[in-house]
Amino acid sequence: MRLTEMEGKAILRRHGIAVPPGVPLDGDALPEAAAGWGEVVVKAQILEGGRGKRGLVRRVTAAEAIAARDAMRAIPGTGGAGFLAERPAAIAREMFLALRVDGTRQGIELLFSEAGGVEVEAGEAPVRMAVDPDASGLAETVFGALRGRLPSPVAARVARLAARLAEVMRAEDLTLLEINPLAEVEGGRLLALDAKIVRDDAAEGRHGGDATRASAALEAASLSPAEREAHARGFTLVEMPGDVALVSAGAGLGMFLVDLLADHGLRAASFMDNRRGGPAETTEARLETAFALAARPGVKAILFYTTLASRPVAERIETLLGFLARNPAPKPLYVGFAAAPSASRGFDAAAASERLRAAGVAMLHDDPLTLVRAIAGAA
């Protein structure tokens, strides 16, 4: 889950990382804590980047803060977003510092550039190095990589900060922690002016939801109603503009079917996969979703395909037949099972095939390509 800047900074603050003083701007007046700041930076708490270019970060006088926020609310894409008012900082230097999980190197990678803010991509290639929070002397190692690009006192501060952030990455189960800009302010202090933070969904249960409520709400708001309902019912749905409602299980198989359809001039209207914490059996829920999508005028067919290594295929067929008895398919339904013998034990394929045909299934075949070609031919 990507966190809003405000919730991300709350995490940093909890770990003793300096961020600008800030207050949520959700009432009719600037909170008292910010009244004496003279000026404030008002920032829309959306998850997309490029806020500055869209007018969603504005430096205004304290008196103008509410008006600035209201003006931002009129900009498309800010629905449901909160707003943050921060005390401006006197910046001496802007830098870029990010840590990310590097899957291939099985660790955390640090990226640093002495050119921060919007200039980061125009600057010299960033410093890239592996950082291990368990390594002794990590700050010294990072310092060694930065000293040629920064004055030594600044390099030392950034290196110490990087070592602490590596620990924050692990403690908070983050996959990305990007600070841009990282500002050097008066007195040489470092301040995280902005924070792009992504938390590992698989670790969500360790952290509770209270501290990331706004981020979760924005993520949910970015989903279509059908996708939200699918989440609530325990599976993942990616809805796409398409002409074949696809019901599958397993991400790789699902993507393979999406590709096959596209190779035959068709477009999948859906992609489905299991969801963490979801029930073991979601076939009926997936079928309901697919049938709802298939009822739309542009959708020409439904493709149901699954691989069963050990789960009994008979169970799946009975589920499908039971569902079809209550819900006639709104468009031609193509069905495929790739079932291992252990999954087919005691299963009468010929009888099942006959029953499925009687229930209105347009085609039953165990080869995805044959099914897709049939759909393309009919379309």
Added chain:
Amino acid sequence: MLPPFLVAPPRRVVVLNPTGRYAARQVAEMRAAGTAIVAGIALGRGGGSQDGMPLLDSLAELEEPADAAVLYTPPEGTGDAVRQCAAAGIPTIVAAAEYVPVHDAIRAARAAKGAGSWLLGPNTLGLCVPGADGGLLLGSVSPAFCTPGSVAVLGRSGTLTLATARLLTRAGIGQRAVIHMGGDAVIGRNPHEWLEALGGDDATRAVLYCGEIGGDKEYALAEAVARFPKPVVVAMTGRHAPADRQMGHAGALIGAERETAAAKLAALAEAGARTACTPYDAIDILKELVP
């Protein structure tokens, strides 16, 4: 160095957390396939048995060390379980659980590698080494989908690995091994490590790699392909996946241009791999290479 299960099939396999519904079904399949399971490790169930398989409370209670472990430990405990197996010197570890926190996976992968173990997963269906005598099954890659041969299959997605093995078998192309490396961003061994290991395997004549969008593992793989002495065929899924949408796997999200299927296929082709859009196309290529 060859993965240990390709040198000799494990003779003392243990299953951690074998008693859940899904795990029990897989244990039954493995035993039916002839996998030499000596015990299940289920804390609190020691002294009991599961369909004749003795249950122990701890790995430490084994009379002799295990030479392979299959873990059905829930995701929160998987990292620790892998590290335990690595500390016990178990050379092949299969960690089935999906949704293992990534920092747990990092520690587990490092511990396994540090101990010289070959870790599959997290988020894996395991492996099958087809053999005339029944072969080897560690996990859920159904031997019925496989047939003995000389093509080593390396997959990132479990369901697609199964589907591909099945299509190969139907096309008459046998497999040296069908290995589901794991679908997560951090897995025990990366594709390039598997490829490098297979270079020394006389029984492997060609490798089929089934990759997907997201991450950058294929760039390290491309470097390994350039040095690999045998043909490598690559198929990539997610060519038509929408950008910036997570397609199920923790690893399957197009975050940048280089994470797209097209960019990865181009890099691998440049390195000398034969590239294919789908497993069907890959099979056509393999028919030429391994007639």
